[in-house]
Amino acid sequence: MKFKFARRSLVGGAALALLAPILVGCGTNTSDTTLTWFINPDGGGSSPTGGGQAQLAAECSAASGGKYTIKIEQLPNEASDQRQQLIRRLAANDSGVDIMSLDPVVVPEFGEAGYLVPVPEKYASNFTEDRVQGSLDASKWKGDLLAAPFWANTQLLWYRKSVAEQAGLDMTQPVTFEQVMKAAQSTNKTIAVQAKRYEGYTVFVNALVAGAGGAIVENEGAAAEDTQLGLDTEAGKQAAETIQKLATSGAVGPAMSSMNETAALNMFSDDSTSGFMLNWPYVYAAMGSTEVPFLNDVAWTTYPRVDADKESAPPFGGIELGVNKASTKQDKAWDAIACITTAEHQKAYMLGTGNPASRKAVFDDPEIQEAFPMADAIRDSLNMAVQRPRTAYYGDLSTAIQRTWSPPDQVNPETTPAESTELIMKVLRGEALL
């Protein structure tokens, strides 16, 4: 009998040992009032007083009077890694994710997969009033409002007043890539762009195609195999021509194929060669903190035109806030988002991290006007900004564009648009590896 008992307890012990991790895994459920917000890393880090999303979380938790407490989870640095981590959790119906900071390009993908809850009627007007057009476009998918615009980003054309003057370029009027290139060549200065094989290059290619009056994806919302690509068109050709000219003009320098935002900023910060730069607004504060000696000579204007007769198409970025379908606290989550995206909080966030607000009124605030002398230019650019291709297969499409349009000095207007169209379609049909 004793032997039997020992055997039984052995089996029991083994079973317990096997089940233990599962039981522990279930034990991490948080209480009913704790909301988990997955944020992209920002200047404020995880500090409740750092001026970032963590501070907004702390302030809104306090303001809710105990209705909810927002807990912060930081996502990885790279946008593609953020997407991967969220997809893994969302696909597994992880109820531990309530609010998510979403890159605009993942809204269609997550929306199509049914991972996002549409914004409830009672919040819709609050989340759409007084917003720049770019962030409204980014928050919708197939007519539904799937996220709340939080902050919005766009690229400007940064330039040296002295260089433009020397080249005789009138910067009060819209300028074209052609003009900027000529100005840089005639003054022996550089144009800093992003053309490394990474997401920023897709941003650039997209802005050029859109600036030439085209669109990389012509039928938004179509199924993968029915996607109509607008690359092998006159606009796509014009975009390829612009890249080819930039790469062979010598105005971008030999390192064009390895330039990301930071490399572009470093190039522009070099007094002897700096002329023009396409970049996000953070560069102004960055140049201030590195004490660039010619900061007084730096000015900004709207993104250049590809075609002299067509409006330019500045890139759009930023963050939208979405709620997980598997969340069990959706009402509280929307309530919290309403608090996070108030004009007051967007202003505090802009001052704290330099990330521009999605509410237009914030740009008129005297404090903002003082801290961001380019605030008006940002707002105007945000209203003109063009989305990256809105498709549920954005990641594949972007990787395929980077692959076929790299390196920039090998881009050929006659062949590159057709080649990239072919690869993208193969990838979308699931017939090629990436």
Next chain:
Amino acid sequence: MSTTSTEPTQAQLSDRARDERRLGWKLAGPAFVIMVLVTFYPILQAVWTSLFNYRLTNPGGREFVFLRNYQIILTDPLWWQAFGATTLITVVTVVVELVLGFFIALAMEKVIRGRGPLRTIVLIPYSIITVVSAFSWFYAFATDTGFIDPLLNKLTFGMFPADFDWFGGFWSAMVPICVSEIWKTTPFMSLLLLAGLTQIDGAMEEAAIVDGATWGERLRRVILPNMKSQIMVALLFRTLDAFRIFDNIFIMTGGSNGTSSLSLVAYNQTISRTEVGLGSAVSVLLFCCVVIIAVVFVKGFRVDLARGRK
């Protein structure tokens, strides 16, 4: 547990033996079932999934395509490029590790005093997490933070460029990738080889010495033939391991400039693109490659995994 008893009759013994066998199954059974579940279930699931055109973010579009994923992969130049890179890394690292590992094993066997600490020191690289070692080597070879470029520049009196971009081209990127792999897994190789060395009967070597054999002759005629099976086991383990290389490449180049390994291709399809069907097919093909390597070693070179000695 002892099975002997003092005065057993035939019937009692067989009863007892049957009992014990049953107990053995009861004890080992659950573990066996769990092992089958955790190893076979995912493999079969992957094989099944690989027959579908299935995207994680589009569950409704799941479609049975039979072997089409395999056809797509095997006709895609990217697969063959990754296959070539993986084979190159495997051959280079395993050969270098075998030579280095053998000398380290010889040294470890000969050293009498401080044997324990020596073996521990040799094992340190192997105990470091691969991602961590990949990052250390990545930073060492990087143009901005690395010490390799300035060091080579100094040693060659300025002939070697001080800002050489190791990760900018295929062949140059292979250097840090292979170096980090060799550095990390040579200890494992030397430990397996040491086990072989210690099993060689000392009398044979002594006899050879008495007969006037030189060190080289003893190595060729006595040591190597007597540890052939251990060498083959070590080679098999390391080849299987090296063929699945992922971390170093993921950290260092992310697969750019044609440095993708097969594991990285599988990762990109499954995790980044969420093309689970296509990704599973890549994984299954990778699994087949590994099985082929194992079969070639076990059957072709007659590696006896069970005995491990001649």
